[in-house]
Amino acid sequence: MSRAETGSASVYHRSVVWLLFLILLLPLLGTLVYSIASSWSATILPSGFTFKWYIQLWSDPRFLAAFGQSLLVCVAALVLSVVLILPLLFVVHYHFPRLDALMNILILLPFAVPPVVSSVGLLQLYGSGPLRMVGTPWILIGCYFTVALPFMYRAITNNLQAINLRDLMDAAQLLGASTWQAAFLVVLPNLRKGLMVALLLSFSFLFGEFVFANILVGTRYETLQVFLNNMRNSSGHFTSALVISYFLFVLVLTWVATFLNKDKSQ
Amino acid sequence: MSRGKWLALLCLVPFAVFFIVFQIAPLVWVLIHSVQSEEGGWGLANFIKIFNSKFYLQAIQHSLEISFWSSLFGIVIAILGSYSLRKVDSRLRNFVNAFANMTSNFSGVPLAFAFIILLGFNGSITIMLKQAGIIEDFNLYSKTGLIILYTYFQIPLGVLLLYPAFDALREDWRESASLLGANSWQFWRHIGLPVLTPALLGTFVILLANALGAYATVYALTTGNFNVLPIRIAAMVSGDISLDPNMASALAVILVGLMTLVTLVHQWLLKRSYHVAR
Amino acid sequence: MSFVSVEHLQKSYSGTPVFSDINCSIAKGEFVTLLGPSGCGKSTLLRCIAGLTPVDGGKILLDGQDIVPLSPQKRGIGMVFQSYALFPNMTVEQNVAFGLRMQKVNTDDSHKRVAEVLHLVELNDFAKRYPHQLSGGQCQRVALARSLVTRPRLLLLDEPLSALDARIRKHLREQIRTIQRELGLTTIFVTHDQEEALVMSDRIFLMNKGHIVQSGNAQTLYAAPADAFAAGFIGNYNLLDAETASRLLQRPVSSRIAIRPETLGLSLQGEPDGVILSHSLLGNVIRYRVEVRGVQVIVDVLNRAPGDLYPDGQRVALSIDSSTLCEVA
Numbered sequence: 001m002s003r004a005e006t007g008s009a010s011v012y013h014r015s016v017v018w019l020l021f022l023i024l025l026l027p028l029l030g031t032l033v034y035s036i037a038s039s040w041s042a043t044i045l046p047s048g049f050t051f052k053w054y055i056q057l058w059s060d061p062r063f064l065a066a067f068g069q070s071l072l073v074c075v076a077a078l079v080l081s082v083v084l085i086l087p088l089l090f091v092v093h094y095h096f097p098r099l100d101a102l103m104n105i106l107i108l109l110p111f112a113v114p115p116v117v118s119s120v121g122l123l124q125l126y127g128s129g130p131l132r133m134v135g136t137p138w139i140l141i142g143c144y145f146t147v148a149l150p151f152m153y154r155a156i157t158n159n160l161q162a163i164n165l166r167d168l169m170d171a172a173q174l175l176g177a178s179t180w181q182a183a184f185l186v187v188l189p190n191l192r193k194g195l196m197v198a199l200l201l202s203f204s205f206l207f208g209e210f211v212f213a214n215i216l217v218g219t220r221y222e223t224l225q226v227f228l229n230n231m232r233n234s235s236g237h238f239t240s241a242l243v244i245s246y247f248l249f250v251l252v253l254t255w256v257a258t259f260l261n262k263d264k265s266q
Numbered sequence: 267m268s269r270g271k272w273l274a275l276l277c278l279v280p281f282a283v284f285f286i287v288f289q290i291a292p293l294v295w296v297l298i299h300s301v302q303s304e305e306g307g308w309g310l311a312n313f314i315k316i317f318n319s320k321f322y323l324q325a326i327q328h329s330l331e332i333s334f335w336s337s338l339f340g341i342v343i344a345i346l347g348s349y350s351l352r353k354v355d356s357r358l359r360n361f362v363n364a365f366a367n368m369t370s371n372f373s374g375v376p377l378a379f380a381f382i383i384l385l386g387f388n389g390s391i392t393i394m395l396k397q398a399g400i401i402e403d404f405n406l407y408s409k410t411g412l413i414i415l416y417t418y419f420q421i422p423l424g425v426l427l428l429y430p431a432f433d434a435l436r437e438d439w440r441e442s443a444s445l446l447g448a449n450s451w452q453f454w455r456h457i458g459l460p461v462l463t464p465a466l467l468g469t470f471v472i473l474l475a476n477a478l479g480a481y482a483t484v485y486a487l488t489t490g491n492f493n494v495l496p497i498r499i500a501a502m503v504s505g506d507i508s509l510d511p512n513m514a515s516a517l518a519v520i521l522v523g524l525m526t527l528v529t530l531v532h533q534w535l536l537k538r539s540y541h542v543a544r
Numbered sequence: 545m546s547f548v549s550v551e552h553l554q555k556s557y558s559g560t561p562v563f564s565d566i567n568c569s570i571a572k573g574e575f576v577t578l579l580g581p582s583g584c585g586k587s588t589l590l591r592c593i594a595g596l597t598p599v600d601g602g603k604i605l606l607d608g609q610d611i612v613p614l615s616p617q618k619r620g621i622g623m624v625f626q627s628y629a630l631f632p633n634m635t636v637e638q639n640v641a642f643g644l645r646m647q648k649v650n651t652d653d654s655h656k657r658v659a660e661v662l663h664l665v666e667l668n669d670f671a672k673r674y675p676h677q678l679s680g681g682q683c684q685r686v687a688l689a690r691s692l693v694t695r696p697r698l699l700l701l702d703e704p705l706s707a708l709d710a711r712i713r714k715h716l717r718e719q720i721r722t723i724q725r726e727l728g729l730t731t732i733f734v735t736h737d738q739e740e741a742l743v744m745s746d747r748i749f750l751m752n753k754g755h756i757v758q759s760g761n762a763q764t765l766y767a768a769p770a771d772a773f774a775a776g777f778i779g780n781y782n783l784l785d786a787e788t789a790s791r792l793l794q795r796p797v798s799s800r801i802a803i804r805p806e807t808l809g810l811s812l813q814g815e816p817d818g819v820i821l822s823h824s825l826l827g828n829v830i831r832y833r834v835e836v837r838g839v840q841v842i843v844d845v846l847n848r849a850p851g852d853l854y855p856d857g858q859r860v861a862l863s864i865d866s867s868t869l870c871e872v873a
Contacts, residue, residue, distance in 0.1 A: 014358070016350035020343070021362050024369045024421065027380035030390060034383050045390075084284055087277040095274045109289055112525060114479025116496040117518040121292025123503050124299070124511050131287075142288040149285075179270070210374045210482035215504050228375050229486055236383065243376040250371055438629035441596045444616040445623050446694065447646030456642070460633040 028247070035240035053241035063242065066227035073137050073223060074206040077144030078199055084145065085152050086191075090183055093157070093165050100157070107150040115211035118143070122216055135220040143212045148202035155201065159194025163187070200257045204250050300515035312516035322498065326520065329495040332409060333477035336416030341470050343417070344424025351425070352432050363429075366422045373419040374482035381406060381415050381487070407488050415483060420473050427472060431465035464536055471532040475525045495521045546605075547572035547730050548593075548698060553602035555588060562588050563754035566602070570747075573728045575721065577741040580751035581777065586734045589751075590700050593732065594623050607697060617646075622691030623700040626707055628683040630675040636662070636686050637671040643694035661693040664723060681712035688720065692727070699724070699731045705740065717744055738778050742766060750774055767804070772872050775802035780831075782808075782841045783872075792839040793864065799871045805831070805844040807868040810854065814861035820854050836862045 035053055037046030057063055092099045122143065126133040133139035165187065172182035210225040218226060224246060231239050303311040316322040351359055372380070384391045385406045395401045405411055435458060443453045459466075481496040490497055490505075495517060501507075502514035546569035553566040563585045570576050578586035591597040593604055595616035603610045611619050630639050637658055644654040662668045665685040675683055684704055691699060701720070705713045721744050724731050735741055741748050742762045750758045750765060758770040769775035775783055782803040784792065789801040810818075810832065818836035825831075830853060832843045843862070845852050854860060 010353070013350040013353040016346055017354050017358060017362055020347040020351075020421075020425075021365060023343075023418075024366060026391075027377060027384060027418070028369065028372060030384040031376070031380045080284070084281040088281045091274045091277050095271055106285070109293070112475070113289075113293055113522060114481070114496065114525075116479065116481045116499050117296060117522055118289070118292045120499060120503050120511060120514045120518050121295035122288070125291055125295055139288075142284060145284055146289045204371050208371055208374055208376075210486070214482075214485075215500055218504075225375050225482075228379075232379070232486070232489070236379075239379055240383065243379060246376065247372065251368065254368070436627070436629065438625045438627055439631060441594075441616070442623070442625060442629040442690075443631070443642070444596070445594060445619075445621060446643035446690070447617045448642075449617060452646065457631045457633065461631075 031240045031243050034237055035244045037237060040237075053235070053237045054245070056238060057241045057245060062222075063227065066222045066224045069137070069221055070207060070224040073140050073144065073221075074203055076137075077141045077148060077206060078202060080141060080145050081148045081152055081202070082195070082199075085149065085156070086188075089153065089156050089160060090165075090187070093160050094169060103153065107153045110146050110150055115143075115147075115209075116215070118146075119212065119215040122212075134216055135218075137217070137221045139216050140212060140221070140223075143216065144206050144209065147206060147209065147212075148198075151202045151205065152198040155198035156191060156194045159191050160187075162194075163190045196257060196260075200254060204254065207246075207250060296515045296518050298515075299512050300519040302512050302515075312513050313520075315513070316516060316520065321493070322517070325493045325495050325498045325517075326524075328409060328493055329478055329521075330524070332412050332416055332494065333474050335413045336420050336477050337470055337473035339413070339417040340420025340424050340473055341428075341466065343421050344428050344469070345466070347421070348425045348429040349432060351429060363425075366425050370419070370422040370426070375486040377415070377419060378483050378486035381411075381418075385411065385414070407492070412484060412487070412492065412494075415487065416477050416480065419480075419483065420477065423476060424469060424473060427469040428465065431462060431469070434461055434465065467532050467535055471528055474528050478521060478525055478528075495524075546570060547574075547607060548732070549603075549605040550589075550593070551603045551605065553589070553592065553604065554600045555585075555592060555597070556600060561754065566754070566756060568749055568756055568759065570730060570732065572730055575724055575731045575733065575744060575746045577733045577735060577745040577748045578751055579735060579738060579741040579748050579777075580757075581736060583753075584751040585754040586751050587702055590623075590702055590732060590734050593698075594621055594700055595619050620694075620697045621700060622694060622696035622698070623702065624684070624687045624691055624704045626703040628675070628680075628687045628707075630683055630686055630690075632675050635672050635674055636667065636678070639675070639686055640690045640693055643690065647694065657693050658689075661689045664692070665689045665719070679712075680708050681716060684708065684716060685719070688723070692723070692729075697730070699729050701731065701733045703734055703736070706735070706737075713740075720744070742778075750777065752777075767868075768870060769802055769872060772800055772802075775870065775872050780805050780842060780844070781870075784839070784841075788839050791837055792841070793866075793869075794837075802870040802872050803841065803864070804868060804870075805842040807865050808834075808841060808843040809863035809865075810834070810843055810845060810860045811863065812858075812860060814863075816859035816861050818860050818862040820856050820858045820860060822856055823854070834860065834862060 033046060034040060036049050036051060038048035038050040038052070040046035088103075092103060122139065123134055125131065126139055133142070168186055168190070169179070169182050172186045173179070177185065208225060209223075210229070213223045213226050214229065217223070219230065222230070224242075228239060228242055228246075231242065300312060301308055301310060303309060351362060381389075383389055385404065386392065387406075389406070392401075392404050392406075395404065406415075439457055439461075440453055443457055448456065479496060481500065484492055484494055484497060485500070488497075490501060499514050499517045499521065502510050502517070548570040550566055550568050554564055555562045556564075566585075566589060578589060580586050588597060592599045593611075595611065595614060599612060602612070604612050606619070606621075631642065634642070640658045640661060641654050644657060649657070658671075659668065662671060665688055667682060667685055667689065670678065670682060670686075675686070678686065687704070704720075705716055708716065717740060723729075733741075733744060742765075745762060747759060747761055748765050749756050752773050758765060758774050760768075765774070766778055769778060769781065772783060775781040782805060784801045784803070786797050786799055786801075790797040793801075806829075818834045821833040821835055821840065823830055823832045825847070828847055830845045830847050832845065832854070834841055834843050841862075847853075
């Protein structure tokens with residue numbers, strides 16, 4: 001592993017890392033300051049500090065509705081994903097291992113095909129007719145499932161490979177469990193870590209998703225990001241408070257999930 | 267196949283249905299309609315129109331330019347950053363790593379707004395730089411501004427992808443090279459960079475694709491008024507003015523085509539340059 | 545005059561000293577081994593000589609010049625690593641030529657010298673291969689060739705054979721020694737394998753916990769260990785404290801005694817004061833565990849004839865040659 005470097009080399013490395021940190025921090029910091037500033041225009045620093053923007057935000061029913069709707073859609077999409085992907089993974093890795101290569105190509109699609117492109121087809125196919133979904137949260141849930149797919153597939157696959165699925169199943173079956181029992185009682189509990197990581201990653205990504213939400217649904221089912229964009233013409237302080245609230249929420253969620261995950265595995 | 271296997275295949279059906287409905291079908295629709303003109307016939311009319319139009323060509327050009335430069339700057343910063351990250355003590359390293367992961371959540375609309383605060387016409391940094399006399403005026407809503415903005419969100423992705431790549435560099439190569447007379451620069455030139463090249467190229471390609479397809483950030487910054495491919499595509503299917511899904515499909519195919527082209531060039535370059543067989 | 549001289553060398557890692565005052569000298573053309581258990585500091589000492597690890601104090605003289613202030617690039621030292629450290633993006637030829645390239649040797653000369661040294665390690669046919677296409681033994685030979693081609697003043701080898709299997713190890717051992725003799729190259733070899741040390745070296749430095757415990761040629765180290773650690777590390781000494789030793793030898797003994805198992809004799813003639821407890825067959829040697837007067841000792845007997853194999857429980861007479869007894873601290 002890397003030995004602690006001597007003198008000037010380590011100073012250089014530390015400076016680079018701090019610089020990197022600063023660069024990444026700046027926009028966040030700027031937004032944070034803006035959100036607690038009473039007014040700030042055409043000057044380097046704000047003129048006063050206040051929490052009134054947050055109070056205004058959290059008492060705004062439209063914000064709360066958007067927040068709730070975002071949560072709903074993301075959670076629903078994740079539940080759908082788990083229900084669809086876990087059996088898929090199990091079947092592929094246990095019964096048809098050669099499908100894994102195909103799956104690895106398929107899960108590239110959500111990355112290779114930008115959401116804008118999919119939206120073109122989605123709007124036309126499901127804008128009218130029997131499968132009319134545009135403008136409802138349903139299409140969003142379906143699309144978010146495809147967005148979460150690569151993260152979930154990869155994370156749980158790695159987990160499955162690490163726990164050596166075949167051996168576990170064989171051992172369980174030799175001890176008398178049916179395939180179903182083995183899958184539920186033995187494999188599933190061991191997937192918890194990979195699942196949690198995948199869910200967390202996917203949730204943060206979905207919660208910040210804008211393209212599908214704006215193009216396919218827009219204001220008819222306003223998610224948080226769409227609300228944020230729609231509020232662009234209101235006070236910058238207000239939108240900053242919104243951004244920071246959103247960011248803090250995701251942060252707290254991450255910490256809680258990591259904490260819970262670490263706890264149980266020890 | 268045994269009954270058990272048929273049952274297993276059945277379990278795949280729900281997944282397949284959803285995947286087809288929400289991922290495959292739209293893609294197929296786009297592919298088909300890109301070669302359909304308004305009258306209903308088949309042909310490359312849409313593409314011809316695009317390549318004859320200054321406006322569309324500008325969109326393609328802007329997309330390529332912004333993606334290329336932001337990926338280049340992003341990867342250079344990411345290389346320096348992740349290399350140094352590996353060399354500092356673990357507390358600092360873990361902290362900055364976690365922070366970089368966090369900030370990748372910050373892209374899209376929030377990021378655009380944050381940059382307006384900092385670098386907009388009345389932004390803090392703009393004012394600071396003006397007062398210091400470094401710049402006369404700065405337009406965030408220009409190509410340059412977008413390149414800076416895109417570079418910003420490329421950095422965490424670049425660091426994430428490059429950090430493990432340095433695992434491939436063994437310390438004893440460095441030591442061996444120095445005993446054979448190579449200084450730091452010579453080591454990187456003859457051994458370090460060549461060994462890292464596959465990872466660097468791969469990361470660059472991913473960054474390029476990431477930037478080409480990005481919509482939220484530029485939309486939020488310029489309210490859909492800057493001429494890049496994703497904006498053009500979206501404007502033709504969900505704007506207030508002329509809706510032309512066939513043209514949008516053609517543009518979409520070009521966008522995906524560009525991304526595929528970039529990937530193919532990457533594969534070709536890989537085959538030509540050295541790569542480690544494991 | 546010694547060619548390599550280490551004087552009062554000190555090194556610590558974050559407060560813990562690795563060695564505090566190491567001194568040793570090596571003559572030109574000598575093959576010297578640093579031998580010792582893991583963590584004794586032998587690899588660190590080697591790396592300090594190479595300049596890969598900075599020292600905290602002391603001098604290292606190479607041909608009269610103190611090399612401590614010099615960077616590894618400038619020391620003129622060749623080194624072979626345990627992990628071969630071949631550059632994966634270069635062919636065998638390019639790997640070997642690397643040092644010459646850094647020295648800005650012109651292409652024709654470089655080509656010639658590379659061919660020469662590849663011939664020396666018997667790898668001429670592999671010049672265009674990449675490291676990932678070679679076996680472990682071949683990789684190590686390339687590594688050796690690469691460090692030899694630059695005509696270094698000193699060659700360092702850091703456990704180069706540990707990652708290889710037994711047969712290749714033996715073969716390479718001989719090859720390294722032959723080449724070293726041919727070139728008259730001063731060499732320092734690091735290993736934890738005492739057999740390797742005994743077979744290859746002109747002189748051995750036995751190290752323990754950052755100190756050189758004993759130095760000498762193979763015979764000295766083997767037959768006359770300086771202290772209990774040395775006796776415990778080399779060979780299969782019977783290490784007896786004074787009290788037990790006096791019981792065995794039936795005379796008063798003042799210090800600890802180390803007895804080599806092959807110097808003890810077993811016979812069915814004479815007073816049967818011992819009994820065989822167990823035995824193991826090591827191939828050409830039979831190792832017996834014998835109890836005599838309440839003391840357990842290991843006795844090695846050459847496996848010459850079926851008659852040499854005594855059954856467990858057999859009563860035997862033990863003969864001890866006093867001249868081979870070693871007093872150790």
